[in-house]
Amino acid sequence: MTPILLLIAGAAVFFWWNAARAAAERATQLGRNACEAAGVIWLDQSVQATGLRLRRDGQGRLGFERSFRFDYSYDGVQRHTGKLVLHGARLVSLAGPTRPDPIVSLH
Template identity: 70%
Template sequence: MPSLILLMIAGMAAYGYWNAARAAAERAGELGRNACAAAGVIWLDQTVHAAGLRLCRHESGWLGFERTFRFEYSYDGIERHVGRLVLRGDTLVSFVGPVRPNVVPFGEN
């Protein structure tokens, strides 16, 4: 009987980890898509890819996961560029990717 309880606990832990990973991937996809739309670039492949996972301490003091995702975008539809974002829980803590161009016409200051 104790082995069945341990098996159930392990199954619940695995489901909790999988569910949190899916939620983080969906949040990362939303953030990547929004960043590409705001910068006026093309979000390629319509997905993010998990690139890293590590333990970290959240601001609340609890241990949790910090997940790194990568995505690809293009300015012209030909060249591919890689963006990267890091989520701590569901909070964005780092972003490297497309930015809105800041063009100042020549002669204006």
């Protein structure tokens, strides 16, 4: 019976790792797209996982909500931190770069 339990545990670990990798790749894509849309520099070319929790979606299905952070810069000197939250592959929230307002001259 022990080999079967080890096989089940190994499969569970593999699926957990695979889902975490897929979420990180999706977060990377979304972070990069947000920076491109805002016209800012995406620093480090990566995201960092910052949180994981069990949560229900809008239809009541239970799933994992993963939080990620990424860094960006408007001028290449100062770093700013953005945050995004995914429930599965769906973007739940994004707090990050915005396109700066143009400076209006009153001359």
